[in-house]
Amino acid sequence: MSQATGQAAAVLVAAPASGQGKTTVACALARLHARAGRRVRAFKCGPDFLDPQWLALASGGPVHSLDLWINGEADCAARLAAAAAEADLVVVEGVMGLFDGTPSAADLARRFGLPVLAVVDAGAMAGTFGALAHGLQHYRPGLPWLGVLANRVAGARHAQMLQDSLATPGDWCGALPRSDAWALPERHLGLVQAAELSDAVARLDAAADALATTPLGRRALADWPHWSAPPATPADSIQPLLAGRRIAVAQDAAFQFIYPANLATLQALGAQLQFFSPLAGDALPTCDAVWLPGGYPELHAATLAACVPLRDQLRAHVAAGRPLWAECGGMLVLFDVLVDADGQHHRMWGLLPGTVTQGRRLAALGPQQLVLGGQALRGHTFHHSTCATPLPPWAHAQAVRGGALGLGEALYVRGPVRASYVHAWFPSNPALAAALLSPAALPAPTEHVPC
Known part of the structure; x- marks a missing residue:
């Protein structure tokens, strides 16, 4: 060829x-x-x-x-x-x-x-x-x-x-x-x-x-059958909205759900990425923002619950007004308690109030978009756990069902902490991805945009 x-x-x-x-x-x-x-x-x-x-x-x-x-x-x-x-x-x-x-x-x-x-x-x-x-x-x-x-x-x-x-x-x-x-x-x-x-x-x-x-x-x-690549239009340039900012990204067996395209988008935004492993006992790197991706924290709940130094470092990070974006599994460890599939209760990191419970049946599945400031950051949701928290949702994602929009996952905001079950696809809107990891207030939620 x-x-x-x-x-x-x-x-x-x-x-x-x-x-x-x-x-x-x-x-x-x-x-x-x-x-x-x-x-x-x-x-x-x-x-x-x-x-x-x-x-x-x-x-x-x-x-x-x-x-x-x-x-x-x-x-x-x-x-x-x-x-x-x-x-x-x-x-x-x-x-x-x-x-x-x-x-x-x-x-x-x-x-x-x-x-x-x-x-x-x-x-x-x-x-x-x-x-x-x-x-x-x-x-x-x-x-x-x-x-x-x-x-x-x-x-x-x-x-x-x-x-x-x-x-x-x-x-x-x-x-x-x-x-x-x-x-x-x-x-x-x-x-x-x-x-x-x-x-x-x-x-x-x-x-x-x-x-x-x-x-x-x-x-x-x-x-094989002849196949020609589709014509591609030049992509819009990405503004360096995160230029010089250091973003600490959790990555290990508990936090593995990371799209390579998301990392590439953060780098195109100008961010410097620093990876750390909570399971290995790593300290939080010196950073301006933290990203806790999804994964399998429920399978490592006891180990993560014992990460007291990292918990305290994250609390200090947040207390200093520095942002933290957590999605799906990354969000689970931020609550007070995680109940695993065997019914065992684990005291977690306590940056969000409430309890998450791991179920044995699918709780949510499908494409969703976070709509902030009239723009959409697209992604999806897929999880078995449920969340019980007194913290009211700051906004809800929009779920796409058969081409129509419905009420999707909650987006929780507590100070500089932003968390949701939504796995975001950063290339769909690099500016909103940057907003999740920036200290400024998020753009206001928007009721509807076309799906």
Whole structure:
């Protein structure tokens, strides 16, 4: 492929539903070509922090999210164009089922001409496999198509039955058996973080080895459907609103939900980033602002509760009028008490009054936007915990449901502390991202802006 012309092999790995094996196949494909010395760029469709960690390990590069609403079409186009200019293969992992959500993975594929590879868990089907593949390909007109891959197949005879069921024999991309060698373990918010598993690379190599035996794995990139990068318009320049400001960013197993694009946006705003690990007992770096990202504080509640020196340093930071932005898991540690999923109570850092309780069922999910000063900072929410606090919300985010706006997550403000369950996508509005980490008062909340 010629990077000079902005062309590359590309695929959007989708499925009829969650849990079919999209991440495994996308990672296997990226790993197969990356370890052969080819340049691979990977993306995740929709908001996600966990799948991108596996895709980054497989591809050897940073993984950005692509969402037509959260990013905006122009941002998606620019990221795809940049990838095509430097890669031999662009792999985009879909989200949920191919047509689930507004916008869906299919919407992204149709907008940018990304050929779709459908991964189907065929462990309990035979001829229906063909009907499902046909439906996925033709349900919406104009869907670019690569083919279909059967996952969790019992054996060669089963694979042949599945292949024979296809109306178009050329759609067959192969079959993968079920195997513990490349299974990616899960927990309540999705996959276990890649960094937590000592055999993570071995799992990816096993999946890549299996994929290498399939027609898809044996196909040379030159034989893939032609794909040209979308035209990208120059991005608006980012004003250095955080020039010279030092921002301390928590980053460890408890605070891992960080978009690389958010870090890049803060740097483009002029900020100097300093990372620290509460779990390792790090002191708060000398800084002008603190960002506590989301993650899994509920799994490390006892350790975090014992971080008394850091707690006191954060209290002094706030007492001096310096801002602190906390989102989702980062917000949980700021309350008085965290009740974990086993019912254990942990005395936390006490910068916000109240109790958060970790549940076993999903409490909120979906795209949301914080609207301040008539502008929107887009993002999403995804959590199992609930919050009980006497602190009234300073504002509410707007939840997007089927193209309409509804009442979303609370934004809590207490002095220079700003906290919400919303995971913000900083590139959607760098100025508002800067406002969250600036000592000045936030712009006034706005009731409605178009979604």
